[in-house]
Amino acid sequence: MKRTTILIVDDDNMTRQTLSLALADDYDTMTAKNGKSALETLEKNDINLILSDLFMPGMNGIELLEELNKLPETPPVIFITGQASVETAVQAMKLGAYDYVTKPINIDRLCLLIEKTLETQKLKEENIFLKKKIKENFPDLSLIGDSPSLQKIKDLAQQVATTTATVLIEGETGTGKEMVTNIIHYNSPVAHGPFIKVNCSAFAEGILESELFGHEKGAFTGAVASKKGRFELADGGTLFLDEIGEMPASIQVKLLRFLQEKTFERVGGTKTLKVDVRIISATNKDLVEMVKEGTFREDLYYRLRVVKIEVPPLRERKEDLPLLVDNFLKKFTDRHGKQINKVTDEVMSLIKQYKWPGNIRELMNCIESSVVMARGDILDVDSIPEYLTYRANDLEMNGEEGLLPELERKTIREVLDKTAGDKVRAAKILGIGLRTLYRKIEKWGM
Ligand SMILES: Nc1ncnc2c1ncn2[C@@H]1O[C@H](COP(=O)(O)OP(=O)(O)OP(=O)(O)O)[C@@H](O)[C@H]1O
Numbered sequence: 203m204k205r206t207t208i209l210i211v212d213d214d215n216m217t218r219q220t221l222s223l224a225l226a227d228d229y230d231t232m233t234a235k236n237g238k239s240a241l242e243t244l245e246k247n248d249i250n251l252i253l254s255d256l257f258m259p260g261m262n263g264i265e266l267l268e269e270l271n272k273l274p275e276t277p278p279v280i281f282i283t284g285q286a287s288v289e290t291a292v293q294a295m296k297l298g299a300y301d302y303v304t305k306p307i308n309i310d311r312l313c314l315l316i317e318k319t320l321e322t323q324k325l326k327e328e329n330i331f332l333k334k335k336i337k338e339n340f341p342d343l344s345l346i347g348d349s350p351s352l353q354k355i356k357d358l359a360q361q362v363a364t365t366t367a368t369v370l371i372e373g374e375t376g377t378g379k380e381m382v383t384n385i386i387h388y389n390s391p392v393a394h395g396p397f398i399k400v401n402c403s404a405f406a407e408g409i410l411e412s413e414l415f416g417h418e419k420g421a422f423t424g425a426v427a428s429k430k431g432r433f434e435l436a437d438g439g440t441l442f443l444d445e446i447g448e449m450p451a452s453i454q455v456k457l458l459r460f461l462q463e464k465t466f467e468r469v470g471g472t473k474t475l476k477v478d479v480r481i482i483s484a485t486n487k488d489l490v491e492m493v494k495e496g497t498f499r500e501d502l503y504y505r506l507r508v509v510k511i512e513v514p515p516l517r518e519r520k521e522d523l524p525l526l527v528d529n530f531l532k533k534f535t536d537r538h539g540k541q542i543n544k545v546t547d548e549v550m551s552l553i554k555q556y557k558w559p560g561n562i563r564e565l566m567n568c569i570e571s572s573v574v575m576a577r578g579d580i581l582d583v584d585s586i587p588e589y590l591t592y593r594a595n596d597l598e599m600n601g602e603e604g605l606l607p608e609l610e611r612k613t614i615r616e617v618l619d620k621t622a623g624d625k626v627r628a629a630k631i632l633g634i635g636l637r638t639l640y641r642k643i644e645k646w647g648m
Pocket residue numbers: 342344345346347373374375376377378379380381382486562563566633634
């Protein structure tokens with residue numbers, strides 16, 4: 203293991219040598235005869251702790267500390283001071299010095315202090331590391347945009363968060379439904395409880411039922427052991443049912459009963475279970491239409507939408523575009539180590555004129571790929587994806603049904619080509635459920 207390196211700063215040659223010698227058993231040491239030379243040593247070497255005299259000609263201890271404070275990170279500093287200047291040492295501590303020792307120096311006590319200082323420093327670094335990790339793993343809770351409709355959504359989300367009411371979130375794909383769900387859960391009374399998400403379109407009917415409600419051993423072939431479902435796992439927290447419009451009728455019944463009585467049975471089970479779970483569901487389907495068609499239960503619909511939040515598509519809140527573009531630009535230039543601080547007016551107007559069928563997710567992907575493609579420090583028309591430059595009118599004249607289906611079909615075909623027909627991957631990339639993808643493929647006979 204690498205030994206700790208201590209930098210001893212003192213104008214007195216004798217002191218430097220004595221201290222070096224006294225610490226040599228336990229540490230590697232380096233020396234400097236004033237603040238300026240200490241800074242030079244620090245720049246070229248990996249120093250773990252600085253032990254410095256307060257009074258030195260040239261740059262004194264306090265001035266050294268002030269210079270250190272300007273650096274992004276510095277080792278901890280312990281000052282050595284005469285009895286007469288303890289006040290200055292205290293002042294140094296206010297400036298961020300770790301501690302001070304008074305002359306004559308007791309080496310045993312100095313070593314103890316050094317160990318304690320290193321230990322504290324280690325904890326501080328760990329703390330910074332953990333905080334960063336938490337931030338990385340914690341979902342982003344800031345909806346960007348200043349349009350009145352988005353402001354309304356933010357307010358509503360905050361307001362329902364204080365309750366445990368059942369919430370239904372409606373909106374097109376990529377509009378931010380999951381973000382709104384995150385905001386509600388993490389601001390709710392059950393924020394510290396479990397937060398379980400299920401995408402109803404990701405499972406076949408039988409599997410979805412056992413995923414949600416669990417099963418008993420032997421309930422079906424392959425059920426070799428009993429298993430808890432997501433409702434049980436979410437006890438005391440939030441269950442997010444994504445793409446609720448894809449939920450098969452048999453499961454809709456079970457969910458309705460849960461919403462009415464808070465009870466259910468595992469698949470193949472006889473025991474009635476009761477859990478305390480807040481339900482948030484989301485859909486990009488028109489559930490009212492589905493109710494009319496008879497594919498979604500009307501009673502369930504009303505139970506789910508105790509509070510309804512409608513997230514409007516991006517094309518209906520174009521005022522949000524400049525802020526969103528700015529934010530994504532910053533995010534992706536950081537991520538890809540680029541230096542781009544502006545998009546040209548031409549690009550901005552193309553962005554404003556485009557219909558954004560994939561909404562914020564598509565905008566985000568668009569900015570990321572543009573950042574990657576950009577050569578200079580400005581994002582211009584040469585770096586943006588080609589589809590942004592298609593004139594809306596040209597496309598509209600090509601298809602009977604207008605621009606959106608045309609683009610959707612084109613995008614799906616491109617993604618399927620890229621994944622060599624791997625539909626699971628394609629659905630992931632497109633951000634839609636597997637079943638939705640199958641339906642579209644069928645519809646267009648791809
Ligand atoms: N207002 C916003 N500000 C910043 N980022 C946003 C905003 N809205 C959405 N996003 C981002 O866009 C992406 C899509 O959002 P999200 O997954 O919440 O959409 P969704 O409505 O659940 O989509 P889908 O219907 O495809 O499941 C996410 O990466 C999210 O962080």
